[in-house]
Amino acid sequence: MSRIKVLAFDTFGTVTDWHTGVTAVLAETFPGVDAAQLALAWRLRYSPALAEVESGERPWALLDDLHRTELDAILRDRHGIEASAEQLDHAVHAWHVIPGWPDAADAIRRLKTRYVVTALSNGNVALLTEMAKHNGFDWDFIGGADLWRHYKPAPQVYLGLAELMRVRPDEVLMVATHASDLAAARGCGLRTAYIERPREWGPMAKPEQREPLDEFHATGMDDLADQLGC
């Protein structure tokens, strides 16, 4: 086996607690709406919206802009609310400053001592940069979807990071709490690590299953750092 040189972290759910952060901002922006449920409904439109971009049904758009369009539609169609531009701006910005899981910032610092530690996310670079500053994530490099104009699970994203880092795909370890992200990474020749985040969806229970094809299975980023000898 080749040596792992680069770690690539999914961000929403794996490194940050979007449910808590987004729910809090929705609650203050749209009083009277069930903010936790609205956060779930919004997030459930995430993968389909990205898939529509990848299939060509929708033109290329940054995650910020997709988030805005989707929230606007959910509020109008399901809640009869015509949100103002300011309300939508405020809600979309919530994703820039969602809190990290408590183990994240420290684990990134530990992992950096032995690996090149990167974000590899469907967020856009500006969003991820603000998220990193807000949470003290000292990424060595931020891989946002706008670098490639593709969304995971498109192979261009996984292979694009390996190319930028000038390493072979099997020298990159993709780290995520989503089996679909890891399966796609393996399809491109990357290695994979699953992180348990049972509270990702808030009150909605998330089953954590062990996938034998994952080289690592960790209960958190601190556990992953332990397993990687950092």
Next chain:
Amino acid sequence: MSRIKVLAFDTFGTVTDWHTGVTAVLAETFPGVDAAQLALAWRLRYSPALAEVESGERPWALLDDLHRTELDAILRDRHGIEASAEQLDHAVHAWHVIPGWPDAADAIRRLKTRYVVTALSNGNVALLTEMAKHNGFDWDFIGGADLWRHYKPAPQVYLGLAELMRVRPDEVLMVATHASDLAAARGCGLRTAYIERPREWGPMAKPEQREPLDEFHATGMDDLADQLGC
């Protein structure tokens, strides 16, 4: 005037002392050759090589690969030396680990408290990532030429960073010790700061001239941090 939000630093010469770093590696790799002179000759082929890529005379190539081709040619044509692949690899790698100027790492940390602080360099991302880890440069984001497949002073680089950061060009301050880089940035609507680095070329004296169109003129990165109130 709009508020400055993003700082974009040239790296070779502005943030790092390439002459010292490259001379040391050349001295150990090619004993008997005047390493300081070879470093200067190599660096003097840098701008022409990049311009040949931008003009279409040469196909796109990463800086690592351009460095290699140019050094190989200089050694063969001027010194009658057929360098081995290992010698060339070792010399090219010198640019990844050139030392920062003594004020650089601390100034980046100070500036990060108020600005998004990025590298905007003709180096490729992998090279700049290694340079950052080696020197403790805590960039918020690394803008390498391979993100745009263009070399400064091409406008795609300056405008590409502003686009990724989702700011207007006049919200970006380009920082460099090279007047040509700053002039091109101004041509794209960026604001500019000149940093004096009189020892950039080692023993070859470098005149530092004040350009009234630069919004800032600083004696170093620490002075720039002072002037920016960090």
